[in-house]
Amino acid sequence: MTEESAAPGWLGWLGSLGSSRASRSSRASAALLAASCCCCALLLALAAARRARFLLRLRAVPGPRALPVLGNALQLTGTQEDFFQLLRRCADRFGAVFCLWVGTRPFVFLQSAEAVQPILNSSVHIDKSPDYRFVEAWVGKGLVTSTGERWRARRKLLTPSFHSRVLDQFLQPLHREARVLADKLAAHCGGAPFDIVPYAKLAALDVICGEQHAGERRGAPGSAGERREDTALGKHVAAQRNSNNAYVVAIDRITSIVQRRFITPWLKPDVLFNLSELGRAQRKCVSVIHGFTGRVFAARKEEKRREWEQEQLEAQQRPRGPQVADKPRGAAGGRRALLDLLLDMAHHGANLSDEDIREEVDTFTFAGHDTTAAGLSWCLYVLGKHPEVQERILDEWRSVRSTPGAECEATVGDLSRLEYLERCIKEVLRLYPVVPLIARDIRSPVHLGALGADLPAGCTVLVNAFLLHRDPRFFPEPERFDPDRFLDDSDARRHPFAYVPFSAGSRNCIGQKFAMLELKVLLLTVLERFRVQTAEPNRPLRLVAELVLSNVGGIKISLSKRSS
Known part of the structure; x- marks a missing residue:
């Protein structure tokens, strides 16, 4: 081969x-x-x-019939006002617990104390609804949006900052901004009815961000004689005097954007929202807000650095003694803003980064101004229907105040003795809870006695505080305004979860005592200056559940001057 x-x-x-x-x-x-x-x-x-x-x-959970894939989309195609009415109709038809499907996602609504208790009283079911991520671009992973061990550690760290013993530090900016509010409202005295909500928002924002005017300060910055009486930022934004301030406009705009996103299904996916006009507007707002808080933070941190250095120098120069040992850390400067408190905590070893501090200050601004504004607006709306209640509030104020005279500034002691005013505020918040829907994400099965069955993990549960507060078993004639429902003996007999204006359980509102203090001061100042009357008191409200409980067309009142 x-x-x-x-x-x-x-x-x-x-x-x-x-x-x-x-x-x-x-x-x-x-x-x-x-x-x-x-x-x-x-x-x-x-x-x-x-x-x-x-x-x-x-x-086991009743509710209107849902279609495959679409869920209850056909029932949810109306306005937010229609949705609010749908919730009332479903509660009337299905009772204490019912389910609505948004596509393939179930939302379980609770409106009885027995159904609410296992959720709000739980140390496990503390996760907010996934929709709360909509505010993260603004507030990050602050106290409102965080969960798990991060939330527990942050809550434990911040709770002392809102203790009743430190509330008196907020009184000075409260009284100042309350007087500015009354001055602004004077332009409407004797005139046509007007919407109180925009005025309440600006006043609440000024209180939250407030700082004393330079002329009201005593002593040099950081000295023992300085009297700082701030709330969150320690930076006066003068929202009531200049509502066109870029920071004020950005806060108002981003709040509206977040509310719009909560109620608009096609804006919920991040991809679609970021491509939308609202997404672009939100990015601009966040840039303005973070730029402002960042500048305030940097300036205040530098001031605090000099204060800490001065403290250390003084501590080295003086002999140790009981008076030095008893001095609380970070006490220099007396009354301080939340920003100061957080900076001091971080300086003395707390696990707080600069970003953590910014998040908590922004969270306090977000959670504190819109809710307080809604609370004040609803209080004036209800009191405007009851002139005799306004007179009784003022009579009580005259009887307890420690300093006589017109428009004197109430002390914390004075405010704590205003029991009738507090009952009035509680009753208004029963009728018109500022946060009408409280959402939780269920991560493990939970037994609902009111249902006689378990809710599986993966549900979003919403506590309907508006309907919960109208349970005739605990509130006879629930539509009637009756502050005496909150006399001590009545409170003791009521189910502990029948009334949750500030939520309840471990995840309740950390600032509720401050909110009550703020409402008392603002209401007293307005009522001392004016008689309040509700515009068209018999006209049905057109309620909507957004971030806060609102009325289509605003909350309108009229004012008349009160004689001296």
Whole structure:
């Protein structure tokens, strides 16, 4: 056999070898594909089984009939006012617990104390609804939006800052901004009815961000003689005097954007929202807000650094004694803003980064101004229907105040003795809870005695405080305004979860004592100056549940001057 004749044999052998390898590779690929398909089928079967168990458990929860994939979309196509009325109709029809489906996502609404208690009283079910992420661009992972161990650690750290013993530090900015509010409202005295909400928002924002005017300060910054009486930022934004301030405009705009996103299904996905006009507007607002708070933070941190250095120098120069040991850390400067308190905590070892501090200051601004504004607006609306209650509030104020005279400034002691005013505020918040829907994400099954069944993990639960507060078992004639419902003996007999204006349990509102103090001061100042009358008191309200409870067209009142 010649070399030339042998070559085709070798080539044939190599060809058959290649063909064999290709065949084996093809069989391996087919086996791999089959295995992948089996795995996918198994995963799909497991997911389908899990979904079936989830749906089976939810069958115990009544509600309007939902369509596959769409859920209750057809019932939810109306306005926010329509949605609020739908919740009332569903509660009338289905009772204390019912479910609405938004696409494939279930929302379980609770409106009885027995149904609410296992959720709000739990140390496990503390996760807010995923929709709270809509405010994270503004406030980050602050106290409102954080969860788990991060939330527990932050709550423990911040709670002393809102203790009743330190509330007196907020009185000076409160009284100042209350007087500015009354001065602004004087322009409407004797005139046509007007919407009180914008005025209340600006006043609340000034209180939250407030700082004393330079002329009201005593002593040099950081000295023992300085009297700082601040709230959150320690920076006076003068919102009531200049509502066109860029920071004020950005706060108002981003609040509206967040509310719009909460109620608009197609704006909920981040991808669609970020591409929208509202997404672009939000980014501009966040840039303005963070730029402002960042500048305030940097300036105040530098001031605090000099204060700490001065403290350290003074401590080294004076002998140790009981008076030095008893001095609380970070006490220099006396009454301080929340920003100062957080900076001092971080300086003395608390686990707080600069970003953490900014988040908490922004959170306090977000959570504190819109809610207080709504509370004040609803209080004036209700009191405007009851002139005799206004007179009784003022009579009580005259009887308890420690300093006589017109428009004197109440002390914390004075305010604590205003029991009738406090009952009036509580009753207004029963009728018109500032936060009408309290949302929780259920991460593990929870038993609802009111339902007689378990809610599965994966549900979003909403406590409907508006309907909860109208349970005739605990509040007879629930639509009637009656402050005496909150006399001590009545409170003791009531179910502890029948009234939750500041939520309840471990995740209740950390600033509720401050909110009550703020409402008392603002209401007293307005009522001392004016008689309040509700515009069209018999006209039905058109309520909507946004971030706060609102009325379509605003909350309108009229004012008349009160004689000296």
